[in-house]
Amino acid sequence: MKSVESASGRGPAVGRGNKMRAAVLAATIKELAETGYAALTVDAVAQRAGVHKTTIYRNWKTSDGLVADALACHFATDIPIPDTGAVESDLRALARSLVATMTTQAGRALLTTALSDAERMPQLAEIKRALFEDRFRRAEPVVTRAVERGELPMETDPAELLKALVAPIYFRLVFTGEPVDEATADQAVDVALAAAHARVLPTP
Template sequence: MTSTPQRPGGRSARVREAVLAATAAELSERGFAAMTIEDIAARSGVHKTTIYRRWSTLSQLVADAAIEVSATTVPIPDTGSIESDLREMARSIVALVTSESGGALVAALFSDAVRTPEVARLKREFYSARYELADIVVRRAVERGEISEKVSAADLLAAVAAPIYYRLLVADLPVDQSVADRAAAGALAAARAGALDQAE
């Protein structure tokens, strides 16, 4: 079982889906600096005034697109154990970064973040939101007595994701399910050893 945010229904949902899909495509193809609301409107078939009513700035739109892709592809798991929760999280991250749309979005965000302060800020906000959601996984594990209440949710999620992103973005190596499973196992071992405890 996984937790995903509620979304609007009907025409509103279709408009949102079309705009966010167009945003992700424009970001992956053009990069943040070359994107415009006008291009997104043309690609999505949604008038730009409608887009501006929902998203007042391009940065808000890009952030929403990134969150949507992540929420859909990397939901917060609730399997009943921290071991399988972390494994599912890691596998979902791999599924995201190896998919055509998700991989392009992640690559664009990371490459543009080096040059564009606004995208760097969006990236920080995006991962901060993911850390907050990961706190749910940690709280459940603490309640089940699987890990210490001192474990930092942010550090645990980082320990799961870091090996995957390192291979993908730094070492230029492939990532797959076995990489995900090793990352999850390593993160859990570190948590149980006290290496991810919050600073007192």
């Protein structure tokens, strides 16, 4: 990450407390999305947030801690788990929600940061691990309900099916740069369901 340089001006003052914190974390997400982790500076975040850099350092001891906090706070919100009564429509809702999230500015920031040198930062690695574990844990009832209804084979492993669902989406986002939209999400659902019905996603 670049060293901190003097700020050349700031936006409107945002006050203190929760309002200041929200402004700084939002500014960090925007900087990550626009410049990437390696180019992010506390000065740039401060200018965008409308605070002085000393305010940031009083609340976050390091820029790495600021980045980790911004990503953790943004993705800590609960995600709605669909329960439409059919596994196909449930998975379609999950996949489309993932596409909608990861194609936002914050989603792009998470991806670019996770693929950068920040990956060596233990705090960020833990946040990323916890994020995916939490998302899978919340979504597993979609699969278990489908098994109970007889829509999927009894031996279907929920985590493996969910991995099969998100893999095509992340492949496009991370590796090929192909367009990612609702059609991508729907195709991912078809792939995951085909794998489950072929009984190649068994519980270990």
